[in-house]
Amino acid sequence: MPLVKVNLLKGRSADEKDSIAAAIQAALVGTLEVPDADRYLLFNEYDGESFRHTSGYLGMTYTDQLLIIEITFLEGRDDEVKKSLLAEINGNLVTAGVVRSDDVFVLVTEIGRANVSFGRGLAQRAPTS
Secondary structure: OOEEEEEEEOOOOHHHHHHHHHHHHHHHHHHHOOOOOOOEEEEEEEOOOOOOOOOEEOOEEOOOOOEEEEEEEEOOOOHHHHHHHHHHHHHHHHHOOOOOHHHEEEEEEEEOHHHOOOEOOEOOOOOOO
8 A cells, every 4th residue: 555755856757757656666566565556656746945955965965856755555564675665666766767876765654554544434454353
């Protein structure tokens, strides 16, 4: 059930956004083993006034191509799987030619299984008693 939000500066083409979405989805399918049909991705575009970031941090340098990616998924995966996901997302985006390796900032948030509904007001992934 990963929900992905890609925050970026306005100006990317539809083809670039398609490549970004495909690169992230491939990492989710390959690393977290989610079905490809489990695809929920939002692009949040900002003008320069509203998309502000440092020019560098922890040895990275950032450009206007910076992607701030927020991923929310169900709790329970170990840290090694999450680290693999971060590496695969970065590698896929760089290979797709849409961003430099430094310009991929990813934040992962885990939630409990009863904290999401895919519709009908049901928590489909929550344990049943």
